[in-house]
Amino acid sequence: MKFTRRSAITVVVLFVVSYLFYYFFMRKGITYSWHWYDVPKYLFYYGKRFTDEPAPSWHMGALMLGLVLTLKISVVSIIFAIIIGLIVGIARLSDEPITKFISSCYVELIRGTPLLVQIYIIYFFIGTMLRLSAFAAGAAALSIFEGAYVGEIVRAGIQSIHKGQMEAARSLGMSYSQAMRHIILPQALKRIIPPLAGQFISLIKDSSLVSVIALADLTFRAQQAVAQSLNAFEIYFTAAGLYLVMTFTLSMVTQYVERRMAVSD
Amino acid sequence: MIDAQNVYKTFITPDKRKVEALVDFTLHIDRGEVVVIIGPSGSGKSTFLRCINRLEEIDKGKITVDGQDLHAPKANINKIREEIGMVFQHFNLFPHKTVMENVTLAQEVVRRRSKKEAAEIAEALLKKVGILDKKDVYPSQLSGGQQQRVAIARALAMQPKVMLFDEATSALDPEMIGEVLDVMKTLAREGMTMVVVTHEMGFAREVADRVIFMDAGRVVETGTPEHFFTNPEHERTKLFLSQIL
Numbered sequence: 246m247k248f249t250r251r252s253a254i255t256v257v258v259l260f261v262v263s264y265l266f267y268y269f270f271m272r273k274g275i276t277y278s279w280h281w282y283d284v285p286k287y288l289f290y291y292g293k294r295f296t297d298e299p300a301p302s303w304h305m306g307a308l309m310l311g312l313v314l315t316l317k318i319s320v321v322s323i324i325f326a327i328i329i330g331l332i333v334g335i336a337r338l339s340d341e342p343i344t345k346f347i348s349s350c351y352v353e354l355i356r357g358t359p360l361l362v363q364i365y366i367i368y369f370f371i372g373t374m375l376r377l378s379a380f381a382a383g384a385a386a387l388s389i390f391e392g393a394y395v396g397e398i399v400r401a402g403i404q405s406i407h408k409g410q411m412e413a414a415r416s417l418g419m420s421y422s423q424a425m426r427h428i429i430l431p432q433a434l435k436r437i438i439p440p441l442a443g444q445f446i447s448l449i450k451d452s453s454l455v456s457v458i459a460l461a462d463l464t465f466r467a468q469q470a471v472a473q474s475l476n477a478f479e480i481y482f483t484a485a486g487l488y489l490v491m492t493f494t495l496s497m498v499t500q501y502v503e504r505r506m507a508v509s510d
Numbered sequence: 511m512i513d514a515q516n517v518y519k520t521f522i523t524p525d526k527r528k529v530e531a532l533v534d535f536t537l538h539i540d541r542g543e544v545v546v547i548i549g550p551s552g553s554g555k556s557t558f559l560r561c562i563n564r565l566e567e568i569d570k571g572k573i574t575v576d577g578q579d580l581h582a583p584k585a586n587i588n589k590i591r592e593e594i595g596m597v598f599q600h601f602n603l604f605p606h607k608t609v610m611e612n613v614t615l616a617q618e619v620v621r622r623r624s625k626k627e628a629a630e631i632a633e634a635l636l637k638k639v640g641i642l643d644k645k646d647v648y649p650s651q652l653s654g655g656q657q658q659r660v661a662i663a664r665a666l667a668m669q670p671k672v673m674l675f676d677e678a679t680s681a682l683d684p685e686m687i688g689e690v691l692d693v694m695k696t697l698a699r700e701g702m703t704m705v706v707v708t709h710e711m712g713f714a715r716e717v718a719d720r721v722i723f724m725d726a727g728r729v730v731e732t733g734t735p736e737h738f739f740t741n742p743e744h745e746r747t748k749l750f751l752s753q754i755l
C-alpha cells in the first residue's frame with residue numbers, strides 16, 4: 246500500500262484524537278476506572294438463561310442478541326429498499342405525468358422529514374391500524390425511508406447511461422422493459438454500487454433508531470446493559486465496534502463486487 | 511419499401527426555439543434500392559432516418575415501411591423495428607456484453623431464437639464482417655472500425671428488410687473507414703435495401719442507385735450518382751458538392 250495524502254491525514258487525526266483522550270482522562274483528572282472484564286458476558290456467557298433451566302451452557306449475551314436483530318432488520322430493509330428504489334427510480338423517469346408526480350412526491354416527502362418521526366408515525370398510527378409487530382413497523386419505516394434515497398441513486402444511475410444505449414436496444418426491436426432489463430439496468434447497476442453501498446451503510450446505522458419503539462436491537466440492548474452494569478463507556482464502545490464490524494464487512498463485500506464487475510471496462 | 515409522405519418534424523430546443531428539421535418531406539424508396547442521402551449539417555438527414563424507425567415522432571404526414579403504417583393506431587412499433595436495422599455514428603454497442611452477446615441478445619430476446627441458433631447466426635455474421643476472432647472480447651477492447659463492423663453484424667442478425675446507416679464512418683480514423691465501407695458495399699451488392707447518410711462520395715458513386723441532396727429539411731435534388739457528380743442542377747447542390755469534393 247502506498248503512503249498517500251489520505252493516510253497522512255489519518256495519522257494526524259489519530260494523533261489528535263489520542264491526545265484529546267489523554268488530555269481529558271489524565272491531565273484533567275477525570276478518574277474513570279475501566280471495567281472491561283464486565284463486557285464479555287454481554288457477548289457470550291456460560292450459564293443458565295432461566296433459573297429453571299436444567300444445565301448451564303453457552304448463550305449469546307444481550308449485545309449479541311441485539312446484533313442479530315440489527316442484522317435481521319437491516320437485511321430485510323435493504324431488500325425492500327432495493328425493490329422500492331428500483332420502482333421509484335424508474336417511475337421518476339417515466340413519460341407518464343401522474344407516475345412521475347407521485348414518485349417525486351414520495352421522494353420529497355420522505356427525504357424532507359426525519360426518520361425518527363416516520364418511525365413513530367408508522368409504528369403508532371399505521372402499525373396500530375394494521376396490527377403490525379414492532380419488527381414489521383420498524384422494517385417498514387426503514388425500507389420506506391431508505392427506498393426514497395435508493396430511488397434517487399437508481400434514477401441518477403439510469404440517467405448516466407448514454408441515451409444511445411436505449412436507442413440501440415429499441416432499434417433492435419426490444420420493448421422499453423426489455424431494454425431496461427438487459428441493457429440499461431445492468432450498466433447502471435455497475436455505476437451505482439458505490440453510492441448504494443454508502444446508502445446501505447447508512448441504513449445499518451439508521452436502524453439504531455428503531456430502538457425507540459422498543460425493538461431490542463443492538464442500541465436498545467446496549468442501553469439496557471448500561472442501565473444494568475453502569476459501565477457506559479465499555480458497553481457503548483463495544484456496541485460501536487459491533488456496528489463497525491457490520492459496516493466494514495459490507496464495505497469490503499462491495500469492493501470485491503466492484504472489482505468483479507470491472508471486467509468489461 | 512419505405513414511403514414517406516408530406517412529413518413534418520419540428521424540434522423545440524431547450525431555449526424554446528423552433529427548429530424545422532423536416533418540412534413537407536416526401537420520399538419513396540424501393541425494395542433493394544440503395545439510397546445515399548447527402549446534405550449540410552443540420553439539414554435533417556439524421557432526423558429522417560430516425561423517423562423511419564420512430565426513434566423520433568413525426569408531427570404530420572405518414573411513413574410506411576414494407577406496407578406497415580408506423581403511426582397506425584394498432585401498429586406494434588417493436589415488431590416493425592425488428593425489420594429495420596440501424597447503424598449509428600457512435601456504434602452504441604452494449605459495453606457490458608461481449609461481441610458475441612451483442613449479436614445474440616436481441617435474437618434471443620426479441621426473435622425468441624434458441625441460444626444455439628442465435629450463436630450460429632452470430633458466428634456466420636461475425637465471419638462475414640471479418641471479426642469472428644474477437645467474438646469473446648468486450649467492445650472496449652476493439653478499434654472503432656471493428657466496433658462498427660460488430661454493430662452492423664448486430665443489426666443484420668435480426669434479418670431486417672431495411673438497413674439505415676447514419677454517418678457510420680464519421681467517427682472513425684481514416685485508416686478504418688475502408689473496412690466498414692467494404693462491409694456496406696457487400697451488403698448493397700447482395701440486394702439489401704439501404705438508406706445511407708454519409709459524406710463518403712466514393713461510396714455514393716460506387717454503389718448508390720440514387721442520391722438525395724437535402725437542405726433545410728427538404729429534398730432539394732435527387733438523381734443517379736452520375737447526374738450528381740457530372741451536372742448537378744441546383745445552385746445549392748453545386749455549392750455543397752464543391753465544398754466536400
Ligand SMILES: Nc1ncnc2c1ncn2[C@@H]1O[C@H](COP(=O)(O)OP(=O)(O)OP(=O)(O)O)[C@@H](O)[C@H]1O
Nearest residue numbers: 521522523529531550551552553554555556557558
Ligand atoms: N433532439 C433535438 N432537439 C432539438 N433540435 C434538434 C434535435 N435533433 C435535431 N435537432 C435539430 O434539427 C435539425 C436537423 O438535425 P439533424 O440531426 O437531422 O441534421 P443532420 O442533417 O443529420 O446533420 P449532421 O450532418 O450534423 O448530422 C438541426 O437543426 C438540429 O439542430
Ligand SMILES: [Mg+2]
Nearest residue numbers: 555556557677
Ligand atoms: Mg446527423
